[in-house]
Structure formats: C-alpha cells, structure tokens
Amino acid sequence: MDPVAPASEGLQSLARGLAVIETLAAADEPMTLARVAQSAGLNRAVTRRVLLTLVDVGYVLAHGRDFTLRPRVLELGxxxxxxxxxxxxxxxxxxxxxxxxxxxxxxxxxxxxxxxxxxxxxxxxxxxxxxxxxxxxxxxxxxxxxxxxxxxxxxxxxxxxxxxxxxxxxxxxxxxxxxxxxxxxxxxxxxxxxxxxxxxxxxxxxxxxxxxxxxxxxxxxxxxxxxxxxxxxxxxxxxxxxxxxxxxxxxx
Incomplete structure (x- = not known):
C-alpha cells in the first residue's frame, strides 16, 4: 500500500505526481524508474504511470531508462x-x-x-x-x-x-x-x-x-x-x- 493515500482518487493521483516531482528535484543525477519508486515510496506500476504522464505533459524528460525534470517544472515555482x-x-x-x-x-x-x-x-x-x-x-x-x-x-x-x-x-x-x-x-x-x-x-x-x-x-x-x-x-x-x-x- 502506498504511503500517499488521500481519500479522493483525483487527489491521490496529484499527491503521487508531486511526490515523483519532489524525488526527481532532490536527485543530483537522472534516476531510473526503480530508484524513483523506492525514493517516492510508491510501487513500480504506479510510478511508471506517473512518470509517463509527467513526460506527456512536459514536466519530465525520459532518456532510455533514466528520467529527469524538464525546465518547464520551473513554471510551477x-x-x-x-x-x-x-x-x-x-x-x-x-x-x-x-x-x-x-x-x-x-x-x-x-x-x-x-x-x-x-x-x-x-x-x-x-x-x-x-x-x-x-x-x-x-x-x-x-x-x-x-x-x-x-x-x-x-x-x-x-x-x-x-x-x-x-x-x-x-x-x-x-x-x-x-x-x-x-x-x-x-x-x-x-x-x-x-x-x-x-x-x-x-x-x-x-x-x-x-x-x-x-x-x-x-x-x-x-x-x-x-x-x-x-x-x-x-x-x-x-x-x-x-x-x-x-x-x-x-x-x-
């Protein structure tokens, strides 16, 4: 069971997305799916869905098996x-x-x-x-x-x-x-x-x-x-x- 578990499914998805963004932001190098999942406290299947969604909307860059934040994330700040x-x-x-x-x-x-x-x-x-x-x-x-x-x-x-x-x-x-x-x-x-x-x-x-x-x-x-x-x-x-x-x- 994921540690991030708000009552609303929509809020749960948002919380997971933020957890992944925070994990990538704290890293000093690209991270694999497995490392992101471990650091964010999520299972691999959930982490994969979140990462692919963030790639689709332009906040994360996928290069082979590695993932990093894209400059667009600065817009949030x-x-x-x-x-x-x-x-x-x-x-x-x-x-x-x-x-x-x-x-x-x-x-x-x-x-x-x-x-x-x-x-x-x-x-x-x-x-x-x-x-x-x-x-x-x-x-x-x-x-x-x-x-x-x-x-x-x-x-x-x-x-x-x-x-x-x-x-x-x-x-x-x-x-x-x-x-x-x-x-x-x-x-x-x-x-x-x-x-x-x-x-x-x-x-x-x-x-x-x-x-x-x-x-x-x-x-x-x-x-x-x-x-x-x-x-x-x-x-x-x-x-x-x-x-x-x-x-x-x-x-x-």
Missing part, C-alpha cells in the same frame, strides 16, 4: 513566486478603490475550499468589518470566494466543494448555478451571508494568461444601500480595481 508578489502590486489600485468609495477593500486567494485574505486597505472607520490579513473563511460564503470558485472548471469545483464544509447536494447544486451567474456577469455581490449587516462586491484578478489568480472586494454596510442594492458606481469601481491589478499582474 514561478507561479508561486508571482502569487507572493501579488499583494504588493495590488495595494495601489486597492488604495485608489478605498479612496474613491470611502469603503474598505480586500484581496483574497483560493486555498482549497477557503478564501484567504492576503491584503487589505481599511477605510479608517472606527468599526471595520474587513478581515485581517491571513483570515481564512469558507469560499462559498463570501463574494471574494465565489468569484474564485466561479473560475474553476466544473469537475475541480465539485472536488473543492466536497472537500470543504459539508453541505447537502441540493445546496451545492444551487451554489453551482449561482457561480455560473457570477462567471457570466464578471462580478459577485453577497449580502449578509457572511456577516449580518455586511454586503460585499468582488471581481476577479487575472494573470497574463487570463487565469483568475485572486479577487478584490469592497465592503459595504447593508443599511446604507439604497433599496438594498449596491450602487453601480461601486460595482464599476471594484471592476476597475480588479482590471488595474490584473494589468500589473500580467507583468509579473
């Missing part, structure tokens, strides 16, 4: 480094957003079924509902999280939802339908689902390839909204901030 720089480049557009609206803003990224706040700009009010940096919340409950979930392929979305806070299938189906609407309109509004009296509007931040890598939102006090609706000017301001951050992210 670069994506992570770019994500670390994202909060720094987002601050300027977020400050402009907060200054123009008088409301606090936040930047979040998806981590499994949660949204993690990685940057915030407070409006300077005595009471501020924007979570601190590092706060982790269920993605399904917030505008930030729903924007990020809406960007996931349907299969990946189902995996994320089942791996997070358990909910009846009917609720998942309802959320999937809601996310389709978020994806179509390009932003999301959530009123008082995360916190009583708080409404938020969020829009996606994209990298140079068009992939959604984060989301930015604006926090509004529900009682101040005319007819309970978010003003179009605020929606436009959030979308403009997201576009400004995306433009900066494209240069990372």
């Amino acid at each position: 670069e994506a992570y480094r770019a994500s670390l720089r994202l909060p720094a480049i987002a601050v300027g557009p977020m400050q402009d957003l907060t200054r123009s609206t008088g409301r606090s803003s936040a930047l979040g990224v998806l981590d499994g079924a949660d949204v993690v706040h990685v940057e915030r700009v407070a409006a300077g009010r005595i009471v501020d509902a924007v979570p601190d940096i590092g706060t982790r919340l269920p993605a399904r409950t917030s505008a930030l999280g729903r924007v990020l979930l809406a960007a996931l392929p349907k299969g990946a979305l189902r995996d994320v939802l089942r791996g997070g806070v358990a909910a009846p299938l009917a609720e998942d189906d309802e959320l999937v339908a809601t996310l389709a609407g978020v994806r179509a309109q390009g932003h999301c509004v959530v009123a008082e689902e995360l916190q009583r009296g708080l409404t938020s509007v969020a829009a996606p931040v994209r990298d140079a390839t068009g992939r959604v890598v984060a989301a930015v939102d604006l926090a509004l006090t529900t009682v101040t909204l005319p007819d309970g609706r978010v003003p179009e000017d605020d929606v436009a301001a959030v979308r403009a901030a997201a576009e400004a951050i995306s433009a900066a992210a494209a240069g990372l």
Whole structure:
C-alpha cells in the first residue's frame, strides 16, 4: 500500500505526481524508474504511470531508462513566486478603490475550499468589518470566494466543494448555478451571508494568461444601500480595481 493515500482518487493521483516531482528535484543525477519508486515510496506500476504522464505533459524528460525534470517544472515555482508578489502590486489600485468609495477593500486567494485574505486597505472607520490579513473563511460564503470558485472548471469545483464544509447536494447544486451567474456577469455581490449587516462586491484578478489568480472586494454596510442594492458606481469601481491589478499582474 502506498504511503500517499488521500481519500479522493483525483487527489491521490496529484499527491503521487508531486511526490515523483519532489524525488526527481532532490536527485543530483537522472534516476531510473526503480530508484524513483523506492525514493517516492510508491510501487513500480504506479510510478511508471506517473512518470509517463509527467513526460506527456512536459514536466519530465525520459532518456532510455533514466528520467529527469524538464525546465518547464520551473513554471510551477514561478507561479508561486508571482502569487507572493501579488499583494504588493495590488495595494495601489486597492488604495485608489478605498479612496474613491470611502469603503474598505480586500484581496483574497483560493486555498482549497477557503478564501484567504492576503491584503487589505481599511477605510479608517472606527468599526471595520474587513478581515485581517491571513483570515481564512469558507469560499462559498463570501463574494471574494465565489468569484474564485466561479473560475474553476466544473469537475475541480465539485472536488473543492466536497472537500470543504459539508453541505447537502441540493445546496451545492444551487451554489453551482449561482457561480455560473457570477462567471457570466464578471462580478459577485453577497449580502449578509457572511456577516449580518455586511454586503460585499468582488471581481476577479487575472494573470497574463487570463487565469483568475485572486479577487478584490469592497465592503459595504447593508443599511446604507439604497433599496438594498449596491450602487453601480461601486460595482464599476471594484471592476476597475480588479482590471488595474490584473494589468500589473500580467507583468509579473
């Protein structure tokens, strides 16, 4: 039995692939299938399937019986480094957003079924509902999280939802339908689902390839909204901030 054994078959395959990549990365010379299997703690048949898959997608080079990593694997590390720089480049557009609206803003990224706040700009009010940096919340409950979930392929979305806070299938189906609407309109509004009296509007931040890598939102006090609706000017301001951050992210 393999030591890498998550409950989900998809996650198990991913874990095995990462184990093989880590094994090849730690080696100072090409490795045979047998050595990779032994070092990664996998059986030979599984290791062979993983290696051939990594060869097919361009992360591993096969030369005879030996295997080595290809330069493309560096893209994985670069994506992570770019994500670390994202909060720094987002601050300027977020400050402009907060200054123009008088409301606090936040930047979040998806981590499994949660949204993690990685940057915030407070409006300077005595009471501020924007979570601190590092706060982790269920993605399904917030505008930030729903924007990020809406960007996931349907299969990946189902995996994320089942791996997070358990909910009846009917609720998942309802959320999937809601996310389709978020994806179509390009932003999301959530009123008082995360916190009583708080409404938020969020829009996606994209990298140079068009992939959604984060989301930015604006926090509004529900009682101040005319007819309970978010003003179009605020929606436009959030979308403009997201576009400004995306433009900066494209240069990372």
